[in-house]
Amino acid sequence: MATLMSTSDSWVAFDSGITSVSRRHLEETIINHALKIELKLDWLITYQLTSGARRIAFTISSPDSDKLGQLLNDLNRHFPNFAGEYELGELVRQSSTKSTGRAVVFPLELDISTSVLAEELIKNSAIDAIVAIGEELPPGAQIQINNYLRPTFSEGKLELFVERIADGQFAPIESESPHECCGGHENEGPISL
Amino acid sequence: MCEGHSHDHSSTEEVSTVNVWDDSDRPLDDLTISRRGLMGALGVAAAAAAMAPLGAAPAGATTRVDAHKSAVNPWKPYRFHLSGDHHIHTQYSRDAMHTVEKQVSKGAEYGLDWMVITDHGGTAHQKFSVDLITKDIKTARLVHGNTAIFQGLEWNVPGAEHATVILPPHTTTPSVLKQFELLFDGTVLADAKKITNANASDGEPYAVAGLKWLADQVKSGAIPLALMFANHPTRKGLDSPAEVRAWRDAAPGIAMGWEGAPGHQAAGISTKNGGPGSGRGYYENAFDEKYSYEGYRPTATENPLRTYGGFDWATARVGGLWDSLLAEGKPWWITANSDSHQMFQETFVGGNLTAAGALDTAAYNRTGKYANAVDKGTPSTTYGDYWPGYYSRTIVSSTSKSYVTLMKAMQSGLILTTHGGIIDGADIRITTSDDLQGVTTGGRTFVTKGGTVTATITIDLASQPNYAGFIPLLKKVDLISGPITGPVKDQQTMFAPNTKVEKTFEVSQTSGQVVLTYTYNKVGNSFYLRYRGSDGKVLAANGVDPAMDVVADSDPWKDLWFYSNPVFVDAI
Numbered sequence: 001m002a003t004l005m006s007t008s009d010s011w012v013a014f015d016s017g018i019t020s021v022s023r024r025h026l027e028e029t030i031i032n033h034a035l036k037i038e039l040k041l042d043w044l045i046t047y048q049l050t051s052g053a054r055r056i057a058f059t060i061s062s063p064d065s066d067k068l069g070q071l072l073n074d075l076n077r078h079f080p081n082f083a084g085e086y087e088l089g090e091l092v093r094q095s096s097t098k099s100t101g102r103a104v105v106f107p108l109e110l111d112i113s114t115s116v117l118a119e120e121l122i123k124n125s126a127i128d129a130i131v132a133i134g135e136e137l138p139p140g141a142q143i144q145i146n147n148y149l150r151p152t153f154s155e156g157k158l159e160l161f162v163e164r165i166a167d168g169q170f171a172p173i174e175s176e177s178p179h180e181c182c183g184g185h186e187n188e189g190p191i192s193l
Numbered sequence: 194m195c196e197g198h199s200h201d202h203s204s205t206e207e208v209s210t211v212n213v214w215d216d217s218d219r220p221l222d223d224l225t226i227s228r229r230g231l232m233g234a235l236g237v238a239a240a241a242a243a244m245a246p247l248g249a250a251p252a253g254a255t256t257r258v259d260a261h262k263s264a265v266n267p268w269k270p271y272r273f274h275l276s277g278d279h280h281i282h283t284q285y286s287r288d289a290m291h292t293v294e295k296q297v298s299k300g301a302e303y304g305l306d307w308m309v310i311t312d313h314g315g316t317a318h319q320k321f322s323v324d325l326i327t328k329d330i331k332t333a334r335l336v337h338g339n340t341a342i343f344q345g346l347e348w349n350v351p352g353a354e355h356a357t358v359i360l361p362p363h364t365t366t367p368s369v370l371k372q373f374e375l376l377f378d379g380t381v382l383a384d385a386k387k388i389t390n391a392n393a394s395d396g397e398p399y400a401v402a403g404l405k406w407l408a409d410q411v412k413s414g415a416i417p418l419a420l421m422f423a424n425h426p427t428r429k430g431l432d433s434p435a436e437v438r439a440w441r442d443a444a445p446g447i448a449m450g451w452e453g454a455p456g457h458q459a460a461g462i463s464t465k466n467g468g469p470g471s472g473r474g475y476y477e478n479a480f481d482e483k484y485s486y487e488g489y490r491p492t493a494t495e496n497p498l499r500t501y502g503g504f505d506w507a508t509a510r511v512g513g514l515w516d517s518l519l520a521e522g523k524p525w526w527i528t529a530n531s532d533s534h535q536m537f538q539e540t541f542v543g544g545n546l547t548a549a550g551a552l553d554t555a556a557y558n559r560t561g562k563y564a565n566a567v568d569k570g571t572p573s574t575t576y577g578d579y580w581p582g583y584y585s586r587t588i589v590s591s592t593s594k595s596y597v598t599l600m601k602a603m604q605s606g607l608i609l610t611t612h613g614g615i616i617d618g619a620d621i622r623i624t625t626s627d628d629l630q631g632v633t634t635g636g637r638t639f640v641t642k643g644g645t646v647t648a649t650i651t652i653d654l655a656s657q658p659n660y661a662g663f664i665p666l667l668k669k670v671d672l673i674s675g676p677i678t679g680p681v682k683d684q685q686t687m688f689a690p691n692t693k694v695e696k697t698f699e700v701s702q703t704s705g706q707v708v709l710t711y712t713y714n715k716v717g718n719s720f721y722l723r724y725r726g727s728d729g730k731v732l733a734a735n736g737v738d739p740a741m742d743v744v745a746d747s748d749p750w751k752d753l754w755f756y757s758n759p760v761f762v763d764a765i
């Protein structure tokens with residue numbers, strides 16, 4: 001059941017367990033519910049848990065610890081928790097030390113509806129570095145973002161992996177709507193908590 | 194262009210005399226490898242031995258993984274090099290639209306000798322489609338007597354990606370397929386609430402159980418033979434190395450390999466050039482913490498969830514996952530297919546559409562079938578596939594035009610894969626100072642330590658324009674080899690660090706036949722070798738390897754490769 005972490009007052013972690021809800025819809029579930037209860041999210045980070053069945057866990061940070069606790073309780077009513085306190089505590093430690101994880105919500109003050117200069121993105125967000133896979137990112141590179149960013153932590157840095165696309169531009173390797181082959185295996189939407 | 198092509202040029206005329214595929218039910222002892230108890234611990238060696246002509250080393254001698262003195266898949270001038278495709282969808286898939294007849298006639302038009310119809314598994318498919326398509330396939334066999342049409346399934350492997358399941362024509366084929374799908378398809382299991390969903394890891398035991406079940410059907414004689422090839426293995430990072438090894442080891446002789454190259458090769462064509470502007474092969478996904486295997490997480494240097502030169506990363510990366518499997522000395526073969534659903538710039542749309550213009554899956558779910566596709570006269574800019582045979586080919590060397598013999602050849606690794614007609618064909622012959630006849634792909638030979646191994650590939654260069662209208666030029670061929678180190682302790686092992694490009698041959702000849710020879714001297718340890726070749730137009734920074742395909746801007750006709758399957762050499 002619910003496991004409120006003690007390593008930081010402003011962080012909680014939860015294990016979504018074995019669920020048919022997709023990663024994207026889990027993320028939307030959390031964000032939608034935070035909006036509903038008027039909780040300001042500073043960070044929302046995803047992790048992979050491999051103890052037992054492969055599954056996804058989240059850490060969440062907010063200055064409002066009361067509402068954060070409410071969010072966690074609401075989540076845990078819907079998603080059975082498999083991970084133990086130690087495991088979840090380790091996730092919080094990794095989040096607070098920026099060691100691993102994938103950021104869904106993070107500090108950002110920039111219009112990312114289209115393309116931005118790589119330098120601008122670093123200057124106006126928590127992203128520390130932009131890494132082009134297999135090559136050096138050229139100076140002045142344009143990153144085509146389309147309102148969707150999922151940078152990842154690595155050794156204390158928040159990095160955005162990008163790849164070359166058409167017309168000399170770059171784009172994050174994670175896009176919001178990749179081709180859904182075969183009609184998809186997960187058709188359920190976000191959960192209303 | 195490879196239809197009926199023979200490398201024994203003197204016997205070309207013989208080929209045209211055989212124009213109808215043999216689908217007769219033969220005595221099972223002639224068909225069923227497992228029944229003969231040959232599979233043992235080492236599936237392929239035994240399987241390949243069963244392919245060997247009379248007088249070859251007895252198969253029973255080849256049941257050890259370590260060095261042994263026997264030859265499997267002895268080299269010979271195979272009469273039939275049969276181009277095919279084991280991944281084709283029809284109106285019986287919830288995301289496809291063409292009739293069986295249309296797909297088969299197009300595949301035949303584009304030079305295919307055999308095809309496997311592989312509609313997606315699912316509740317409606319299991320309930321309705323299998324019976325319906327059985328009739329369509331039987332009709333197509335009558336219409337297309339020169340083409341083998343296998344009835345198969347694209348299996349939602351529980352806890353993993355998809356896989357082709359191939360069965361030969363037999364009275365039990367539809368019932369075996371239906372039962373298999375009911376018991377072991379990930380989507381069917383998820384609909385029945387037996388597993389969380391098709392991709393969730395709680396389904397993994399069902400995958401292994403399903404393969405064992407197929408093996409049991411063969412062993413019991415219920416079906417002559419069954420094969421499984423995993424499809425688009427690292428598209429989403431779902432097929433972990435341990436899962437792949439579990440499939441292989443659970444059902445040697447059934448689970449034989451994967452798509453070295455996925456279909457959907459037109460998906461990376463840019464919107465500017467009339468394409469969908471997606472990832473080549475629709476490889477454009479991100480690592481997913483819910484399902485992807487941790488080892489496939491992208492790094493600053495590579496992204497396993499992208500194609501490289503049109504091939505899946507697991508195959509394209511030298512010293513990568515495929516090589517780590519081969520380094521165990523066990524079989525794992527590659528193929529190349531179309532995965533054809535909806536074709537690049539074709540003018541047809543589905544027969545049942547929603548108001549928004551999408552395929553109406555609700556209609557499909559009611560009947561397991563869409564109405565026939567309709568020609569709207571306007572080329573689509575969102576479809577990313579090619580017709581069967583148009584771009585991707587799995588060329589199988591077979592001793593006869595019989596369904597089961599072809600499957601046994603696939604089981605034995607007598608397979609070459611090509612894109613865009615880069616070559617007409619290739620004959621690979623590996624001889625040693627102890628085995629002068631030598632062996633070919635999927636085979637296993639031996640050499641006394643200190644002896645020599647001679648690798649020869651004879652390539653028939655492209656002799657006619659491909660379907661993009663030009664004659665491709667082969668520019669280079671890589672000979673890749675690595676030590677056989679035996680079974681791994683860690684089932685998640687995904688690299689073979691000592692496998693490398695042994696030799697790169699530059700090819701300047703533009704037509705005819707090219708013979709490339711390389712000699713390994715003073716051989717001290719067992720090893721395997723394989724080939725790949727390229728038009729040299731798109732290479733990685735090292736000038737040797739394929740480059741990561743650019744999402745939304747990959748012209749598949751400007752980056753052509755062929756890949757062979759391996760040969761194992763035991764140093765004794």
